[in-house]
Amino acid sequence: MYKVNLPLGTRDSFGEREKKKYYIKAEIEKKLLVNNFMKVSTPLLEHKEVFSEFDLKQMGTYQLLDSNDESLILRPDLTLPLARFLATNNVKLPQKFYYVGERFKISKALSGKYNQMTQAGIEIVGYPSIRAELECMLMINQISTEFLEGKAQIELGHAQFADAILDELTQDSKLKEKIKNELFRKNMPKYLAYIDAFKDQKVYEFLKKWPRLFGNISWVLRKISEFELPIKAQQIINQLTQITSWLEQLPNQKVLLDLSVAPPQSYYTGITFKGFIESISDYVFSGGRYNQLLENFQEQAEPAVGMGIDLEILADFSDINIEQDKKNLLYYYPHQLGMVNQILKKHDLELSMENKLEDALLVAKRKNVELYVIDKGGQLQNVIEDSFD
Numbered sequence: 091m092y093k094v095n096l097p098l099g100t101r102d103s104f105g106e107r108e109k110k111k112y113y114i115k116a117e118i119e120k121k122l123l124v125n126n127f128m129k130v131s132t133p134l135l136e137h138k139e140v141f142s143e144f145d146l147k148q149m150g151t152y153q154l155l156d157s158n159d160e161s162l163i164l165r166p167d168l169t170l171p172l173a174r175f176l177a178t179n180n181v182k183l184p185q186k187f188y189y190v191g192e193r194f195k196i197s198k199a200l201s202g203k204y205n206q207m208t209q210a211g212i213e214i215v216g217y218p219s220i221r222a223e224l225e226c227m228l229m230i231n232q233i234s235t236e237f238l239e240g241k242a243q244i245e246l247g248h249a250q251f252a253d254a255i256l257d258e259l260t261q262d263s264k265l266k267e268k269i270k271n272e273l274f275r276k277n278m279p280k281y282l283a284y285i286d287a288f289k290d291q292k293v294y295e296f297l298k299k300w301p302r303l304f305g306n307i308s309w310v311l312r313k314i315s316e317f318e319l320p321i322k323a324q325q326i327i328n329q330l331t332q333i334t335s336w337l338e339q340l341p342n343q344k345v346l347l348d349l350s351v352a353p354p355q356s357y358y359t360g361i362t363f364k365g366f367i368e369s370i371s372d373y374v375f376s377g378g379r380y381n382q383l384l385e386n387f388q389e390q391a392e393p394a395v396g397m398g399i400d401l402e403i404l405a406d407f408s409d410i411n412i413e414q415d416k417k418n419l420l421y422y423y424p425h426q427l428g429m430v431n432q433i434l435k436k437h438d439l440e441l442s443m444e445n446k447l448e449d450a451l452l453v454a455k456r457k458n459v460e461l462y463v464i465d466k467g468g469q470l471q472n473v474i475e476d477s478f479d
């Protein structure tokens with residue numbers, strides 16, 4: 091017997107779930123194509139170096155060897171392959187791109203998570219304007235409204251906020267990393283021990299409150315206004331305050347702010363955002379600005395903003411109902427195949443699979459649809475049950 095069980099962390103997806111996923115994917119793609127996003131498909135496999143940005147072991151990537159014993163990676167992320175693509179193809183910038191594809195990460199055993207996920211994503215490259223971030227957030231709001239009953243909340247952050255605070259305190263980059271680490275993990279005892287060194291400084295009051303500065307946006311902004319921050323940090327706060335006031339105009343959109351969280355990806359350099367629904371821990375949307383990333387692949391940096399959209403979560407948690415019209419059936423004889431071909435161009439019919447007309451009729455009755463046959467003149471005839479009596 092062949093082995094029939096699947097590798098750990100993988101699954102078959104089929105039937106209603108797969109239909110829902112396909113529908114959502116198609117709707118998102120349609121929206122992006124009409125908005126002039128260019129579709130890009132890159133391979134599942136890339137050279138290891140494309141992901142130098144990541145700690146591949148910690149991330150849990152699949153590594154394979156090609157015929158030259160060279161390490162290849164099953165992509166854990168689709169933004170880095172797109173950056174590699176831009177450096178190797180002469181595509182005109184600025185430009186908006188999108189992709190839909192599989193990504194792979196080995197999750198912890200028994201975590202209940204899958205190692206292969208379909209992700210859609212957009213990358214808006216070459217535009218320094220805040221309009222790039224706003225377009226992503228508008229899209230989160232629209233997808234949430236269409237597929238998640240408006241339940242997705244947006245959580246804003248900034249990849250440089252922590253450095254903007256810590257750069258004013260110390261030049262010791264190792265210490266800065268340690269403080270950030272404990273702050274992001276909300277490990278209070280260790281965090282407090284590290285910041286003790288700055289007890290005599292004005293910013294110490296802020297440092298003590300920092301790990302708790304997340305949640306309702308007006309609450310966080312009110313709290314933070316009690317402190318005098320370094321100029322760069324204050325500029326970030328001003329920018330986030332401004333964006334928040336714009337986001338308030340989106341229908342039904344809850345917005346949160348987290349100033350003590352690690353940026354979702356190491357390559358972000360500016361505003362970051364995640365979209366989540368309350369009942370689940372994984373994010374449906376995750377993105378941010380990454381102005382330096384392209385410099386790793388080519389000479390010139392490019393301003394860029396992008397986000398990933400988790401199609402698995404959308405398929406699992408969307409309650410859209412994909413109503414399918416019931417199709418009437420066509421019973422035909424194999425020698426009528428040419429006529430069938432003509433008829434299907436004009437009529438929306440499903441072909442009966444039964445060999446016998448009476449069986450086809452039984453199926454049609456069970457499905458509560460009409461049954462048609464093709465008469466000698468090539469015309470459709472509705473089959474009336476009495477004809478069998």
Ligand SMILES: N[C@@H](Cc1c[nH]c[nH+]1)C(=O)O
Pocket residue numbers: 167168169211212213354355376377378395396397398
């Ligand atoms: N690649 C990121 C999402 C993203 C796209 N563009 C920028 N960020 C992720 O998977 O989290």
